[in-house]
Amino acid sequence: MFCSLGHQPNQSCRGSSLRNRIKGPLVVTSHVGSALVHDSWRTTMSGGEQEMSSYYVGVDVGTGSVRAALVDQRGVLVAFADQPIKKWEPQFNHHEQSSEDIWAACCVVTKKVIQGMDINRIRGLGFDATCSLVVLDTHFCPLPVNNEGDSHRNVIMWLDHRAVNQVGRINKTKHSVLQYVGGVMSVEMQAPKLLWLKENLRETCWDKAGHFFDLPDFLSWKATGVTARSLCSLVCKWTYSADKGWDDSFWKMVGLEDLVADNYSKIGNQVLPPGAPLGSGLTPEAARELGLPPGIAVATSLIDAHAGGLGVIGADVRGHGLVCEGQPVTSRLAVICGTSSCHMGISKDPIFVPGVWGPYFSAMVPGFWLNEGGQSVTGKLIEHMVQGHAAFPELQAKASARCQSIYAYLNSHLDLIKKAQPVGFLTVDLHVWPDFHGNRSPLADLTLKGMVTGLKLSQDLDDLAILYLATVQAIAFGTRFIIEAMEAAGHSLSTLFLCGGLSKNPLFVQMHADITGGNVRNEQSWESCVSKT
Ligand SMILES: Nc1ncnc2c1ncn2[C@@H]1O[C@H](COP(=O)(O)OP(=O)(O)O)[C@@H](O)[C@H]1O
Numbered sequence: 001m002f003c004s005l006g007h008q009p010n011q012s013c014r015g016s017s018l019r020n021r022i023k024g025p026l027v028v029t030s031h032v033g034s035a036l037v038h039d040s041w042r043t044t045m046s047g048g049e050q051e052m053s054s055y056y057v058g059v060d061v062g063t064g065s066v067r068a069a070l071v072d073q074r075g076v077l078v079a080f081a082d083q084p085i086k087k088w089e090p091q092f093n094h095h096e097q098s099s100e101d102i103w104a105a106c107c108v109v110t111k112k113v114i115q116g117m118d119i120n121r122i123r124g125l126g127f128d129a130t131c132s133l134v135v136l137d138t139h140f141c142p143l144p145v146n147n148e149g150d151s152h153r154n155v156i157m158w159l160d161h162r163a164v165n166q167v168g169r170i171n172k173t174k175h176s177v178l179q180y181v182g183g184v185m186s187v188e189m190q191a192p193k194l195l196w197l198k199e200n201l202r203e204t205c206w207d208k209a210g211h212f213f214d215l216p217d218f219l220s221w222k223a224t225g226v227t228a229r230s231l232c233s234l235v236c237k238w239t240y241s242a243d244k245g246w247d248d249s250f251w252k253m254v255g256l257e258d259l260v261a262d263n264y265s266k267i268g269n270q271v272l273p274p275g276a277p278l279g280s281g282l283t284p285e286a287a288r289e290l291g292l293p294p295g296i297a298v299a300t301s302l303i304d305a306h307a308g309g310l311g312v313i314g315a316d317v318r319g320h321g322l323v324c325e326g327q328p329v330t331s332r333l334a335v336i337c338g339t340s341s342c343h344m345g346i347s348k349d350p351i352f353v354p355g356v357w358g359p360y361f362s363a364m365v366p367g368f369w370l371n372e373g374g375q376s377v378t379g380k381l382i383e384h385m386v387q388g389h390a391a392f393p394e395l396q397a398k399a400s401a402r403c404q405s406i407y408a409y410l411n412s413h414l415d416l417i418k419k420a421q422p423v424g425f426l427t428v429d430l431h432v433w434p435d436f437h438g439n440r441s442p443l444a445d446l447t448l449k450g451m452v453t454g455l456k457l458s459q460d461l462d463d464l465a466i467l468y469l470a471t472v473q474a475i476a477f478g479t480r481f482i483i484e485a486m487e488a489a490g491h492s493l494s495t496l497f498l499c500g501g502l503s504k505n506p507l508f509v510q511m512h513a514d515i516t517g518g519n520v521r522n523e524q525s526w527e528s529c530v531s532k533t
């Protein structure tokens with residue numbers, strides 16, 4: 001049911017090219033060839049076949065856009081659409097969104113993928129989304145998370161770092177729940193953000209709040225009216241234990257005892273495993289807004305990285321002659337790379353990796369423990385470096401003259417200037433430290449900053465291309481650093497499975513293969529193997 005899709009702004013399409021956009025469990029479901037797509041449509045449209053297809057809609061809310069996919073019961077992708085969503089940065093390190101804007105985008109993309117379809121064949125709907133914090137009042141209306149009192153902006157995004165002081169105090173408690181987030185709570189998790197709201201927006205937000213949702217759970221509530229939370233969100237971002245539930249002593253110790261007093265009704269006291277059906281399914285109101293039939297099944301949600309991780313870690317790789325065929329799923333590391341990169345590895349027994357989130361039980365693959373390493377800005381960092389360079393306008397002009405994306409142009413430019421040497425050698429004198437937004441894993445130090453060494457006075461297109469390469473390499477070294485920490489703690493990883501927007505960049509995939517020295521699979525080419533040096 002879950003899917004997580006790559007991103008091309010404002011597009012809706014059908015057919016074989018859709019495969020290149022998938023980053024979730026749909027990755028290896030089947031052959032998304034146009035023949036298959038047409039077959040399933042013919043069956044649908046004629047209505048005469050005995051075994052008529054059932055269809056499912058998956059909605060994936062990333063940082064920059066919302067994507068929907070329509071798949072049939074075999075997992076074949078039939079239609080795809082995406083739509084950008086709004087983001088605000090009212091001050092440095094404050095990142096906000098609007099839950100109404102996000103829901104409206106979910107409705108737009110869902111309507112697009114079901115266009116021309118017999119909607120009575122649609123059997124179910126599922127959501128995944130970023131782990132951002134949505135705040136609603138007791139009547140489920142948006143509350144402002146900002147000093148301006150703008151209630152439209154009622155979402156504190158996952159990458160928001162406003163609660164630095166609060167997370168510092170939480171970490172000083174050394175409470176035992178911190179063992180399950182790599183020993184150090186991240187400012188990107190929900191407890192510090194809640195404490196910030198209580199300490200900074202008491203009257204306008206905290207006192208009026210009736211519901212604090214992780215964004216994936218907000219979407220499933222919006223679709224069903226059921227306020228149950230996903231085990232995935234609560235375990236990974238809210239300190240909930242699959243085994244022991246909430247720990248009252250943690251919330252009391254950090255100054256959020258009010259959440260305990262009302263039996264966690266504001267943050268969730270009914271918890272379901274990802275994929276479990278919610279209530280009576282899609283409400284009539286949500287059905288109208290989405291263009292779907294009321295009452296169809298709606299699944300308990302997943303965080304976006306976990307949806308992508310579930311998809312690639314569970315991929316059936318038989319028959320492609322891959323090295324990883326026959327190796328256990330615990331030897332796979334899923335790297336979900338979009339705005340950020342998330343490194344998802346699973347194990348049968350809990351593994352405690354300093355600076356790497358988890359171990360989380362059953363939060364992604366049922367019955368397995370999950371460790372989640374991460375780099376908070378990867379796609380966003382590449383954009384920051386490239387767009388901030390003096391030669392960016394020239395790059396844009398040249399790429400558009402060739403009808404290429406700026407990244408395709410930069411990759412071919414690197415090929416041109418590398419001459420006979422391997423492309424990686426172009427950066428022997430230029431190095432990037434990629435922690436421009438702190439280090440999520442394995443140093444777990446939000447105070448770290450980015451760094452570039454080896455700059456010269458020239459600022460031409462060659463310099464931009466080499467800076468871009470050094471940034472991609474720095475990100476790949478970050479992945480290697482995370483793998484080394486996970487292996488030192490007991491993981492045994494042999495294959496990286498990349499998915500998300502960045503996995504469409506061959507240079508990004510190649511540098512991960514070269515620098516980690518492992519087998520790397522990306523979403524686009526299941527059949528071809530990226531070599532290692
Ligand atoms: N074809 C491509 N080549 C290079 N980079 C790409 C490509 N498509 C998307 N990206 C990059 O991937 C990132 C977005 O990935 P995506 O998975 O859509 O993110 P999110 O889920 O965070 O919204 C952006 O930084 C974008 O520049």
Ligand SMILES: O=C(CO)[C@H](O)[C@H](O)COP(=O)(O)O
Binds near residue numbers: 064158337342
């Ligand atoms: O913390 C995370 C998952 O646990 C992600 O970084 C967050 O959800 C953002 O995802 P994306 O980079 O795909 O927008």
